[in-house]
Amino acid sequence: MAKSQENNGKPISPFAVKDCALVAIATGKKAQNLRELRDKLSQIHAGSIYYHFWGGMLRLQFDEPEYNNDFSAWAQNGLHDSCLAERWGAIVPSEYDDLEKLRQELIEVIEERLDESEFVPWSKTDKQFHFIRSQIVVYDTHHEIHHFRELAEVFPTLSLGSVFYHFIDAQRRYPVGQDDFRTWLSELGNGYDDLIGQLAEVDPYFASLSELRLRLTNIFTNYNNKRTKK
Numbered sequence: 001m002a003k004s005q006e007n008n009g010k011p012i013s014p015f016a017v018k019d020c021a022l023v024a025i026a027t028g029k030k031a032q033n034l035r036e037l038r039d040k041l042s043q044i045h046a047g048s049i050y051y052h053f054w055g056g057m058l059r060l061q062f063d064e065p066e067y068n069n070d071f072s073a074w075a076q077n078g079l080h081d082s083c084l085a086e087r088w089g090a091i092v093p094s095e096y097d098d099l100e101k102l103r104q105e106l107i108e109v110i111e112e113r114l115d116e117s118e119f120v121p122w123s124k125t126d127k128q129f130h131f132i133r134s135q136i137v138v139y140d141t142h143h144e145i146h147h148f149r150e151l152a153e154v155f156p157t158l159s160l161g162s163v164f165y166h167f168i169d170a171q172r173r174y175p176v177g178q179d180d181f182r183t184w185l186s187e188l189g190n191g192y193d194d195l196i197g198q199l200a201e202v203d204p205y206f207a208s209l210s211e212l213r214l215r216l217t218n219i220f221t222n223y224n225n226k227r228t229k230k
Helices: 034-041 046-058 070-077 082-089 099-116 150-157 160-172 180-187 190-200 209-229
Strands: 005-007 010-012 015-031 129-145
Touching: 015 034, 015 046, 015 160, 015 180, 034 099, 046 070, 046 099, 046 129, 046 160, 070 082, 070 129, 082 099, 129 150, 129 160, 150 209, 160 180, 160 209, 180 190, 190 209
Parallel strands: none
Antiparallel strands: 005 010, 015 129
């Protein structure tokens, strides 16, 4: 593999651009009311929670795009419970360092809503919540970034799958727990602390992948322009 940058004389590997897709896998688990959802949610594979929060970013949305996760959309469209939809919609998954804590938050919201409700909300048979589990499939694009300045040039051309894999999925990967761009820039030395800090402030959850790609492109472009003027 070619080496193009150095950190204190040590060659740094180029950034290998990957692409990805989320494969939806039916679990056979479904819920028609809030209690059933709570019980299934406590046992469902963590990959299902990941899919129902993040999977929508990689699939076309034709209904209720204002809901950021499938649980909120079901609360509104299946149970017709706007209060529950808003509470689930206010959950920001990127604020939880693991999916088990996110699972517990979902369950706690259900418990609170059940305590408040005189009747258990039910959905119609054709509006049941179907648990889907995701499996990420990663592709090698055979494209490499050899210098940080190339980030601004390359980023507008990245596929949405690449943006998802390197900026969103990477933050769930143990043990680093941060996007791949910050990890790579950290290997280049201390001269990129400002850029790394700007990337750390970006929360990808309340934006589409296209919007996220544009925002990150602007960050890299502005950073390059600032360094050029020095």
